[in-house]
Amino acid sequence: MRRLLLLLFAVLLLALGIWAYPLLGPAVRHGALPAPEGLKNPLTLLVYGSSPEYSGYHRRAPERFRGLADTILLVRLDPGAGRVVVLSIPRDVWVNLPGYGWHKVNAASPLGGPDLMKEAVAQITGVQADRYVVVSTEALRRGVDALGGVRVCVEKPMRYRDTAAGLDIDLKPGCQVLNGEQAEGYLRFRKDALGDIGRVQRQQAFFHALKEQLLSPSGLLRLPRAVAAVEPYVQTDLTRQETGAILGFAMKRPALVSLLLPGRFGGGGWRVDEGALRELVGLYFNGEGTAEEAVLSGKRVALVFGPGQEGQVEGVREKLQALGLRVVLHPVELSPTRTEVLENGPGVLARTLGERLGVPYRISGEAVLGADLTLRLGEDFPL
Known part of the structure; x- marks a missing residue:
């Protein structure tokens, strides 16, 4: 049993050495571990x-x-x-x-x-x-x-x-x-x-x-x-x-x-x-708080959808309008792979809309230009 454990340990060390070997050159040049x-x-x-x-x-x-x-x-x-x-x-x-x-x-x-x-x-x-x-x-x-x-x-x-x-x-x-x-x-x-x-x-x-x-x-x-x-x-x-x-x-x-x-x-x-x-x-960058209130009413949201999703769009638009949002339809050539809310900003609005709809949100410059929020409509949108 002891020999088996030693053998397994030796194999583990060998595998670790093979995995880490490519880092040897950069580590020598920069000393960075x-x-x-x-x-x-x-x-x-x-x-x-x-x-x-x-x-x-x-x-x-x-x-x-x-x-x-x-x-x-x-x-x-x-x-x-x-x-x-x-x-x-x-x-x-x-x-x-x-x-x-x-x-x-x-x-x-x-x-x-x-x-x-x-x-x-x-x-x-x-x-x-x-x-x-x-x-x-x-x-x-x-x-x-x-x-x-x-x-x-x-x-x-x-x-x-x-x-x-x-x-x-x-x-x-x-x-x-x-x-x-x-x-x-x-x-x-x-x-x-x-x-x-x-x-x-x-x-x-x-x-x-x-x-x-x-x-x-x-x-x-x-x-x-x-x-x-x-x-x-x-x-x-x-x-x-x-x-x-x-x-x-x-x-x-x-x-x-x-x-x-x-x-x-x-x-x-x-x-x-x-x-x-x-x-x-x-x-x-400076660690300051944001004074922005999470008020969705009157905000502009771009609804992103692809071919074949037209049947979903009307129902989603009604949900967004019920929250006081102004909806702009934004069709694209490739349907979004997942549903998510995007905001190129503090993220307060995105978090609020995500929670209201039950979908994830992300802070990203991928958001549609000219809109306060972007909702990408994937097949996983909760009905």
């Missing part, structure tokens, strides 16, 4: 993607992490609230860059690198990032492939080809597992009516799908391989201690709140709604 206590204080990160640079037609230059900023995220890691807040900043926001004048925010990366990016985002949001993380597009491809792909619901046909950049997007609608190249196309596609804002909303949907994949049994099994695949394509000023604390915090499975910088189209870009932004920053 998860700290059991996690983060002790909130930490704000500027995370952005660096577009490829080219030395000639269709020839990528060596990675300098100085391409145009693609995805721009202000991330608040809050151990006290047990959550991660991700504020997506559209690249078409105009900002006055010190020493360079007015540019769209994505130009700060090639002009001045991470320091100028931090300054630009601080001007827009009023929040100064503590640290930065720059990720190349190659990291996305390799990380997704190492995870075995990420399951995403593609809401409509996406077709676009940029021969100079070597980007060929051809995605069919439907729920499917995307490999690294397909995921890059899904996240970079913006040839539709919403342009960069639609792309930002797809990125937020991808964040939630990626989180589910990472926390799945297969995702945890592949996690060391994914970390090793991504690590050479990431640049950061995080210290080893901070990296370990972040990993420890992540292992506690914090809640995810994803927000779109509030605003509207205008002035050749995205015009920020300063009042709504101050409210979100105060609540999610």
Whole structure:
């Protein structure tokens, strides 16, 4: 019996060693192992993607992490609230860059690198990032492939080809597992009516799908391989201690709140709604409470539904109108996979409507633009 236990223990150690082996290189270079206590204080990160640079037609230059900023995220890691807040900043926001004048925010990366990016985002949001993380597009491809792909619901046909950049997007609608190249196309596609804002909303949907994949049994099994695949394509000023604390915090499975910088189209870009932004920053980044009352009457709700759901819509609309809501029908090409209430804001209204209807709610920038609330109508809507 004792020999059997020793044999099982040895096999367990061997399996653990094989699982953790891909982390050896990153651990040696960065010395980052998860700290059991996690983060002790909130930490704000500027995370952005660096577009490829080219030395000639269709020839990528060596990675300098100085391409145009693609995805721009202000991330608040809050151990006290047990959550991660991700504020997506559209690249078409105009900002006055010190020493360079007015540019769209994505130009700060090639002009001045991470320091100028931090300054630009601080001007827009009023929040100064503590640290930065720059990720190349190659990291996305390799990380997704190492995870075995990420399951995403593609809401409509996406077709676009940029021969100079070597980007060929051809995605069919439907729920499917995307490999690294397909995921890059899904996240970079913006040839539709919403342009960069639609792309930002797809990125937020991808964040939630990626989180589910990472926390799945297969995702945890592949996690060391994914970390090793991504690590050479990431640049950061995080210290080893901070990296370990972040990993420890992540292992506690914090809640995810994803927000779109509030605003509207205008002035050749995205015009920020300063009042709504101050409210979100105060609540999610400064720890202030919200004075908003949960009054649904008079609020505008977008009712999202797909083909074949027309029979459900009238009954749901009557329920919403009975709560005093103004309903705007929002048909889409792909039916929602589940019922949920979305709000790009404090979340008080979404929680109230979710409780009234008996459905889950989520704070997300995926909400329909111009509406106070969004109700996605899935087949699981309670009758």
